[in-house]
Amino acid sequence: MGYWLKRLGYLVKSGGFGKAVKEHKHSKSIENPAKILPVISINDLTDNSEPEMDEVVHADGNVSEEELKCIAKIVKFHQPKTIFEIGTFDGRTTLNMALNAKEAKIYTLDLPQDEIHSTSFRIKKADHSFIKKDFSGSRFIDRPEKERITQIYADSAKYNYDELAGQVDFVFIDGAHTYEYVLSDTANARKLLRNGKGVLLWHDYGWREVIQALNEYYQNDPDYAEIKNIEGTSLAYLHLK
Numbered sequence: 001m002g003y004w005l006k007r008l009g010y011l012v013k014s015g016g017f018g019k020a021v022k023e024h025k026h027s028k029s030i031e032n033p034a035k036i037l038p039v040i041s042i043n044d045l046t047d048n049s050e051p052e053m054d055e056v057v058h059a060d061g062n063v064s065e066e067e068l069k070c071i072a073k074i075v076k077f078h079q080p081k082t083i084f085e086i087g088t089f090d091g092r093t094t095l096n097m098a099l100n101a102k103e104a105k106i107y108t109l110d111l112p113q114d115e116i117h118s119t120s121f122r123i124k125k126a127d128h129s130f131i132k133k134d135f136s137g138s139r140f141i142d143r144p145e146k147e148r149i150t151q152i153y154a155d156s157a158k159y160n161y162d163e164l165a166g167q168v169d170f171v172f173i174d175g176a177h178t179y180e181y182v183l184s185d186t187a188n189a190r191k192l193l194r195n196g197k198g199v200l201l202w203h204d205y206g207w208r209e210v211i212q213a214l215n216e217y218y219q220n221d222p223d224y225a226e227i228k229n230i231e232g233t234s235l236a237y238l239h240l241k
């Protein structure tokens with residue numbers, strides 16, 4: 001209560017009260033679009049065998065434990081030779097993908113925190129705390145799996161994907177969550193796929209702009225006709241064959 005009184009006092013004094021109310025009403029009035037992707041059980045996408053998992057304890061910014069298990073099961077089932085991840089964060093998803101594809105080479109890309117204000121597209125405020133960290137990949141840094149993991153520091157919209165184009169079998173997209181970034185990351189992920197084939201997995205089909213982007217793909221582009229939302233998760237899955 002003390003905080004709110006202080007904040008109210010500041011806003012009235014600074015003349016920002018009207019603006020704050022307007023902004024709040026505006027943000028409330030923008031509702032999430034409906035989630036229209038067909039829902040599928042993880043059992044229908046994999047043989048459901050138990051994956052190997054480690055560093056399971058959840059930190060703010062990580063995928064949920066259930067989602068981590070789904071990602072691990074999918075990787076275990078497909079055994080991709082090369083994996084590319086957009087959005088390393090603390091490396092919990094990177095490590096668990098590495099544990100379930102023992103032969104795979106993994107590339108994981110993260111935004112250097114000093115580029116937070118010079119990105120190609122808008123970044124959501126909610127993403128700032130996940131970008132601002134001393135280093136990326138703390139969960140795998142001391143692990144033997146690190147030998148198979150290459151860290152890339154770049155804005156996902158600026159990185160030159162040409163070097164790895166056509167060499168990747170599995171892309172996990174969990175970087176910036178604005179509409180423009182979902183479109184850009186998805187287009188780049190498609191360039192990476194070997195002969196255009198492989199698995200694309202997006203996180204956060206539950207954030208407004210991610211829903212909007214993936215719904216549009218599903219509705220307007222036949223390439224995305226088979227995209228699915230994995231039951232009980234915010235993961236969206238597409239196997240391009």
Ligand SMILES: C[S@@+](CC[C@H](N)C(=O)[O-])C[C@H]1O[C@@H](n2cnc3c(N)ncnc32)[C@H](O)[C@@H]1O
Pocket residue numbers: 061062063086087088089090091092093109110111119123127130131132136154155156157174175176181
């Ligand atoms: C929600 S976290 C990823 C969480 C991770 N998948 C996990 O479960 O541990 C999002 C990550 O994307 C990164 N990121 C945000 N904007 C980016 C951009 N434009 N380019 C590359 N990485 C970006 C952030 O630095 C952050 O590490």
